Structure formats: C-alpha cells, structure tokens
Amino acid sequence: MIDIIKTRFIHWKKQRISLLFWLLFPMICTIFIIQLITAIQEDSQIPVGIVMEEDTVLANHLYAKIKNTPILRVVNVTETEAKQKVESHELDSAFVIQEDYEENIKKGKRNWLIKSYSSNLSFAFTPVKEMIISFVQEETGRSKTAHTVHDLSTDSEIKFSWEEVTKKAKNIQVEEDLLLTTFSFANTPNASKDPNITPVNTWGIWAVLSLLSTFLIFDWVIKERKSVLLLRYPFIRFSIKSFLLRNLLLYTMLLFFVDIITVILFHYVLNESLTLAGIGLLFMYRFMINLGAFLSGLMFHRLMSYYGFSFIITMFISILSGATVPIDGLTNRFPWIVIYNPLYSFLEQEWFNPWLLLLLLVVILWRIKGVKYNA
Amino acid sequence: MKTIKHILLFIKNIVVQVKRKWISLPLLFVFPIIAVGLVITIIASFFYPDEQQPIQIGIVDLDESDETQLVTDLIEESSQLGSYIQVHKMKEKEAQESIGNNEISAYIIFPNKFTKSLYQGHPVELPIVGNPKKQMDSLLIREIIESVSRHIRASQANILTINYFAKELGMNDEQRNELVFEQFKEFVFYTLGSNQIVNERDITNQATTSPFHYFGMGFWFICLSIWLFIIYNYLYTDSHLRMKQRVRLYGVTELQQIIARIIVSMISSLLFCGILFFSIDKLLDFELSVPDYSKGIMLTVLYSITLLGILAIIEVVIVSNKLRLLAQSIVLLMSLVVSGAIIPVIYYPQWLQGLVTYSFTYETFYWLIEMLLNNRIFIDFLPISIMASIAISTLVGISLWKERVID
Numbered sequence: 001m002i003d004i005i006k007t008r009f010i011h012w013k014k015q016r017i018s019l020l021f022w023l024l025f026p027m028i029c030t031i032f033i034i035q036l037i038t039a040i041q042e043d044s045q046i047p048v049g050i051v052m053e054e055d056t057v058l059a060n061h062l063y064a065k066i067k068n069t070p071i072l073r074v075v076n077v078t079e080t081e082a083k084q085k086v087e088s089h090e091l092d093s094a095f096v097i098q099e100d101y102e103e104n105i106k107k108g109k110r111n112w113l114i115k116s117y118s119s120n121l122s123f124a125f126t127p128v129k130e131m132i133i134s135f136v137q138e139e140t141g142r143s144k145t146a147h148t149v150h151d152l153s154t155d156s157e158i159k160f161s162w163e164e165v166t167k168k169a170k171n172i173q174v175e176e177d178l179l180l181t182t183f184s185f186a187n188t189p190n191a192s193k194d195p196n197i198t199p200v201n202t203w204g205i206w207a208v209l210s211l212l213s214t215f216l217i218f219d220w221v222i223k224e225r226k227s228v229l230l231l232r233y234p235f236i237r238f239s240i241k242s243f244l245l246r247n248l249l250l251y252t253m254l255l256f257f258v259d260i261i262t263v264i265l266f267h268y269v270l271n272e273s274l275t276l277a278g279i280g281l282l283f284m285y286r287f288m289i290n291l292g293a294f295l296s297g298l299m300f301h302r303l304m305s306y307y308g309f310s311f312i313i314t315m316f317i318s319i320l321s322g323a324t325v326p327i328d329g330l331t332n333r334f335p336w337i338v339i340y341n342p343l344y345s346f347l348e349q350e351w352f353n354p355w356l357l358l359l360l361l362v363v364i365l366w367r368i369k370g371v372k373y374n375a
Numbered sequence: 376m377k378t379i380k381h382i383l384l385f386i387k388n389i390v391v392q393v394k395r396k397w398i399s400l401p402l403l404f405v406f407p408i409i410a411v412g413l414v415i416t417i418i419a420s421f422f423y424p425d426e427q428q429p430i431q432i433g434i435v436d437l438d439e440s441d442e443t444q445l446v447t448d449l450i451e452e453s454s455q456l457g458s459y460i461q462v463h464k465m466k467e468k469e470a471q472e473s474i475g476n477n478e479i480s481a482y483i484i485f486p487n488k489f490t491k492s493l494y495q496g497h498p499v500e501l502p503i504v505g506n507p508k509k510q511m512d513s514l515l516i517r518e519i520i521e522s523v524s525r526h527i528r529a530s531q532a533n534i535l536t537i538n539y540f541a542k543e544l545g546m547n548d549e550q551r552n553e554l555v556f557e558q559f560k561e562f563v564f565y566t567l568g569s570n571q572i573v574n575e576r577d578i579t580n581q582a583t584t585s586p587f588h589y590f591g592m593g594f595w596f597i598c599l600s601i602w603l604f605i606i607y608n609y610l611y612t613d614s615h616l617r618m619k620q621r622v623r624l625y626g627v628t629e630l631q632q633i634i635a636r637i638i639v640s641m642i643s644s645l646l647f648c649g650i651l652f653f654s655i656d657k658l659l660d661f662e663l664s665v666p667d668y669s670k671g672i673m674l675t676v677l678y679s680i681t682l683l684g685i686l687a688i689i690e691v692v693i694v695s696n697k698l699r700l701l702a703q704s705i706v707l708l709m710s711l712v713v714s715g716a717i718i719p720v721i722y723y724p725q726w727l728q729g730l731v732t733y734s735f736t737y738e739t740f741y742w743l744i745e746m747l748l749n750n751r752i753f754i755d756f757l758p759i760s761i762m763a764s765i766a767i768s769t770l771v772g773i774s775l776w777k778e779r780v781i782d
Contacts, residue, residue: 018695043724073725087578088749090721095573112574119578120585124722129573130522137569138529144565145533148558149540156544165536172496172539173532179493180500181524183517185507186474216697304613307700308605312406319413326510330420348508 026210045073046124049082049094056102093118110140142166204323215310221297285346291359385635407601429461433470433482438489480512530562593716599648606640630774678739684766710736735762
C-alpha cells in the first residue's frame with residue numbers, strides 16, 4: 001500500500017494544478033453560484049405600469065405604497081402606453097388608478113376602483129394584483145369603519161368625522177402591528193419572522209458539481225488501463241484489479257478530506273449546519289459517487305467518450321434529483337421516483353441508500369468474477 | 376483555394392467517420408429533447424398542481440373561540456384557495472405526526488387566546504410549521520397565509536377602532552362585545568369579496584401569444600443550442616501530437632479542421648431543429664408566411680455561427696479536454712439563462728437586463744419571438760451579424776496566431 005501511495009504522489013505532483021482545480025471546483029463554484037443567485041433574487045423586480053387618472057391624496061398615497069414595494073418596478077405610463085406595453089410584454093401588467101378614486105372610497109364604494117391590464121404572459125399578475133388589492137382594501141376598510149361609526153352615532157349627539165375615524169384606524173394599525181406570522185420547518189428549532197427560505201439548495205448544487213468533478217478526476221481508471229500499460233501489470237506485485245481498488249481507496253480518502261473542508265467552509269460562509277450525521281451521510285454519498293465513477297471508468301476505453309458520458313450523466317442527475325429544479329410536483333405524483341434518485345439519500349438525510357449497496361455489490365462481483373484484465 | 380479544398384476534404388472525412396458511428400446519431404437527436412422536455416415537465420407539474428392530489432394543510436385551533444371556528448370553517452370551505460388545497464382541522468399532536476408521515480405539507484396554529492389578544496390589541500403570533508420534505512408547498516402556503524394575515528391585520532385595526540368609538544359613545548360592554556363580533560364577521564366576508572376592487576381586462580388580440588408559444592420557442596431554442604454543442608464535440612477527435620505534426624507537413628491547419636466541423640455540426644443541427652420546428656408548429660400553429668421562414672433560417676444560421684465560433688475559440692485556447700468541456704458548458708448555460716428562453720428577461724434585475732442585451736443569445740431569441748409571436752416584419756440582423764463576424768474573426772486570429780507560436 002505504501003508503494004501505491006508513493007507512486008500516486010508522483011502522479012499527483014505532475015498534475016497538481018489540474019488535480020487541485022477539480023478538487024476545489026465544486027466547493028468554490030457552489031459558493032459563487034449561491035452568491036450570484038442570491039444577488040439576482042434580491043434585485044429581481046416585476047415591471048408594472050401604473051396609470052394615474054387623478055391627483056388626490058389617497059391616490060398618491062396608493063401610488064407611493066406601490067412604488068415602495070421592493071419587488072415591483074413601477075413605470076409611469078398612459079393608458080394607451082400601458083395596453084401596448086403589456087401586449088408587447090415590456091410590462092408584466094398594468095394598473096389604472098381610476099378617476100374619482102378618492103371620492104368613491106370616501107363614499108364607501110369599493111367596486112372597480114382599479115382597472116388592470118394583463119395578458120396570458122403576465123406571470124406575476126396574480127400576486128401583484130393581490131398586493132394592490134390589499135393596499136386598496138386597507139383604505140376602503142377604514143372608510144367602511146368610518147361609515148359604521150357614523151351609523152352608530154346617529155342616535156347620539158356626539159359626531160365623528162370621516163377623517164377623524166380613518167385617522168384613528170390608521171394610528172391603531174401603525175402603532176400596534178399586532179398579527180405576525182412566523183414560519184419554521186418541523187424539526188428545526190427556531191422559527192423566525194422572515195426566514196431565509198430560498199429554493200436554492202446549497203448541498204444540491206454542490207452534490208451535482210462534485211459528481212461531475214469526481215467523474216472527471218476518475219479518468220485515471222481509463223488512463224491506467226491503456227494497452228501499453230496493461231502489459232506491465234504482470235510484473236508488479238499487484239494484480240491490476242487490486243491495483244485499481246487500492247487507488248480507489250486512496251482517491252476516496254483524498255476526496256473525503258476535501259469534502260470535510262467543504263463542510264466546514266459552507267458552515268462558516270453559507271451558514272449550513274454542521275452535524276456528525278451530516279458528515280456520515282456525506283461520506284456515504286462520497287463513497288457512492290466514487291464507486292459510480294470507478295465503474296463507469298471501467299466501461300470506457302476512450303477518454304473523450306468517458307468525458308462526454310460524465311457531462312451527460314451529470315446533466316440528467318441534476319435535472320432529476322431536484323438539486324437544480326424543484327421536483328416536488330413530480331414526486332407528489334410519482335413517489336416512486338425518489339428510489340431512482342441517487343442523490344436522495346444525501347439530500348433528504350435518509351440512511352438507507354440503495355444505490356450505494358447496488359454499486360458496492362457490482363464492485364465486489366467485479367473483483368471476484370470477470371477475468372478480463374487479469375490475463 | 377487550397378484551404379477550401381482541405382475543408383471539403385475534412386468534411387468528407389467527418390461524414391465517413393459519422394457513418395461508421397451512425398447508431399449514435401438518433402441518440403444525439405433525441406437526447407436534448409428528452410433532457411429539456413424533462414425540465415419542462417418538472418416545472419409545469421410544479422406550476423399546474425395536480426387536482427387529484429391537492430396540497431394538504433392542517434389547522435390546529437388551540438383557541439376554539441367563535442371567531443377562530445368561523446375563520447377555520449371558512450378556510451376549510453373557501454373556494455378562494457382553489458381546488459388544489461385541502462385544509463383539515465386537527466389536534467397539534469396529529470399535525471406533528473402527519474408531518475412526520477409526510478401526509479401534510481404544513482400546519483397553522485391558532486394559539487391560545489388568539490381572538491382575545493386580537494380584540495385587546497395584544498400582539499399575537501400565527502406560527503406556520505412547514506414540512507421540510509415538501510419545501511415548495513410550504514413556501515406557497517406561507518405566501519397565502521401571509522396575504523390572509525395582511526387582511527386580518529387591516530380588519531383588526533378597523534374593529535379596534537369601532538370598539539374605541541363605541542366606547543366613546545357610551546355603549547355598554549355586552550352590547551359592544553356583540554357589536555365587535557358582528558363586525559368581525561362582516562370584515563371577514565368583506566375581505567373575501569375584495570376581488571371586486573379590480574376590474575380586470577385581458578389583452579390577447581393575437582392567437583399566437585400564449586405561454587405555450589413562448590416556451591415552445593424557448594424549448595426549440597434550447598434544443599438547437601444543445602445540439603450545436605454536442606454535435607460539435609461529438610465530431611471532436613483527439614489526435615496525438617505526432618499526428619498533428621504530420622498533418623501540418625501537408626499544409627493543413629487546425630483551423631481548417633475546425634471550420635469543417637463547424638459546417639457539419641451546423642448543417643446537422645439545422646436539419647434536426649427543422650424537424651423539431653415543424654412538429655412544434657403542427658402543435659401550436661405559428662401562422663408563418665414564406666418570408667418569415669427565410670428570415671428565421673437566416674437568424675438561426677447567424678446564431679449557429681456565433682455559438683460554434685465561441686465554442687471553437689474555447690477549444691483553441693484551452694488545451695485540457697476536461698477544462699474545455701467545462702468552459703464550453705458554462706458558456707452555453709450562461710448564454711441560455713440570459714437569452715430569456717428560460718425566464719423572460721423583463722423579470723431580471725435592471726443591472727442584469729442592461730448586460731443581457733449584449734448577449735448574442737438574447738439578441739437572437741428576442742427577434743425570433745418578435746417575429747413569431749408579435750408579428751414583427753422588420754428584423755434587425757445587424758447586431759447578430761456583427762457578433763457572428765467578431766466570433767469568426769477572433770477564432771481565425773487566435774487559431775492562426777497559436778499555430779505560429781507552436782511552429
């Protein structure tokens with residue numbers, strides 16, 4: 001074994017830049033992708049057109065509220081521009097604050113205060129509409145309150161004006177923002193008001209990138225089975241199979257060492273949790289993809305086909321595993337899909353990993369049987 | 376003249392090679408369709424939830440007052456949430472178990488003394504507990520509850536105001552409590568009717584402007600790009616240095632081989648995407664005229680030249696096979712993301728939108744959509760033509776320079 005380590009180190013020394021790049025690639029690239037997605041998500045805005053048909057206090061108030069909503073980018077337009085820009089999909093949708101907006105609210109009317117334009121490409125229309133409705137509803141609700149108070153006081157000689165009541169209601173709402181929702185996932189301790197739940201899955205992205213880099217690092221399985229080299233194996237102490245397996249072990253140790261660094265780095269940079277169980281699962285995942293890469297390497301003789309295969313398999317697994325696109329919709333319908341997902345055990349923290357067992361079995365069978373390279 | 380002869384020779388050579396491996400050709404054709412189709416199915420199944428298997432939510436009512444009963448009943452029956460959400464009242468323990476068994480996506484707790492606190496103006500928390508195995512569902516539910524609570528918040532202030540003025544008017548406690556409950560109910564229903572505020576107008580004059588058409592084109596565009604990428608790399612042969620040197624003695628440059636590969640991969644990709652386009656057109660019907668076709672083909676050719684040119688530049692610059700494939704995939708992925716074929720560009724942050732306009736994929740996809748969906752007659756070929764010529768001349772420059780250096 002010492003000899004193997006020695007020779008392997010000579011190999012590694014010669015290709016240290018390439019090796020170092022592929023070892024660090026998943027870690028660095030994941031951090032970069034997460035930062036990029038977060039930046040884009042934070043700055044993403046929905047372009048919405050607003051048409052002001054009147055210039056009153058309430059209308060301006062509504063406009064200011066819409067404009068102050070971080071996820072909306074307000075574009076001032078006329079009604080014809082609005083129609084045309086929604087049609088050409090320069091705006092997601094447009095809203096018209098209609099004439100007599102204030103007057104109608106004061107009268108206690110609320111139907112059709114706002115007119116909206118949307119097309120079937122307005123993907124964000126429903127949430128934006130809901131938001132604007134809730135803004136308008138606040139005003140109309142206050143107005144309704146004022147009317148209710150007015151009705152109450154018909155028999156009494158004390159009268160309260162519309163302005164007085166709405167001001168009071170506004171004050172109460174501002175002073176005592178009372179109802180909060182908190183969100184937490186089951187089995188996680190702390191609930192928070194604004195939890196950082198993004199559909200981006202750090203370990204999912206890492207798992208996919210690390211799958212790719214592992215496959216590419218494992219091209220030694222092909223390089224060291226070249227026919228020129230095969231002739232020399234009878235002259236060394238190991239059979240070719242035991243030579244390859246020992247190297248597999250060595251590579252697993254190296255890669256797992258890098259994985260440990262990754263876990264620590266992610267813990268500090270991306271606030272990922274750091275637990276012993278997580279490291280155990282990570283080791284299982286590492287072992288599984290190494291076995292997978294090892295066996296795939298054995299199937300190929302040409303480097304280029306193996307590289308192509310690596311990229312293609314990475315792509316399919318990244319799609320089907322839910323690491324890049326959320327597959328909840330699919331798994332809800334076809335729950336059996338998770339069995340075929342090699343990343344499932346690692347990402348969902350499940351100790352049972354059928355892929356690992358299967359690959360292990362194949363490697364053992366390959367060791368015992370098959371005399372292809374022993375001749 | 377000699378160059379053209381060499382290029383033709385290489386094309387012939389490639390064709391002979393491909394004939395030998397013809398079994399893998401249909402695979403090349405089908406592979407991107409499957410991959411991209413899969414992504415679309417996954418995303419679609421997410422956006423169009425299955426009505427057979429609605430999202431399950433639990434409601435835990437620890438308060439059990441008239442008001443929370445009213446609200447939970449309403450939520451349980453409300454059609455506003457649509458048919459794809461089902462709400463069940465349950466005990467807290469049941470809810471925890473159901474999450475453990477993966478039966479519900481989330482549950483909401485109305486805490487003890489919820490109503491009382493609301494009326495008296497004490498702060499209350501409405502905890503939502505999500506199922507970590509169904510993250511996307513949980514997020515959706517959170518959004519809904521957020522908007523419900525926004526309505527409750529506004530109503531609450533109004534009810535408190537009424538309560539305040541009723542006190543001012545000297546109403547006795549019993550009467551006032553009754554009034555407040557009345558008002559609570561009234562505001563709940565008032566909230567449910569809030570959709571009347573907006574008068575919705577739909578703008579769809581053209582039959583061809585639908586998400587299906589848009590993303591159908593997106594699908595086609597992505598498939599085209601992937602075909603160009605994989606066919607170009609499929610034709611790559613890793614020749615030894617000695618072989619390269621021998622070939623150079625005949626006055627053959629690497630550039631000639633690359634150009635031959637560019638031509639072959641372009642023609643085969645165009646063939647593939649022609650077939651795909653006709654099948655999409657059969658399904659969706661873009662109502663195209665003959666000049667539209669010629670413009671579309673022109674645009675596609677210019678785009679293919681640009682993309683292949685860029686891939687070839689990467690090939691010339693990066694010697695390592697692994698790194699080359701990685702760089703090419705990253706460039707392809709990035710260009711597709713900014714093209715708008717996956718997410719329409721208007722939803723990106725403004726700084727990104729500014730950058731995106733310089734991308735050749737955006738330029739191509741924009742004009743394709745303008746032509747096919749918005750019936751634009753005029754197409755500005757200038758930017759994409761400039762980009763294509765820049766890509767090709769850079770490729771020629773770098774390649775010739777590199778050949779010199781090696782010599």
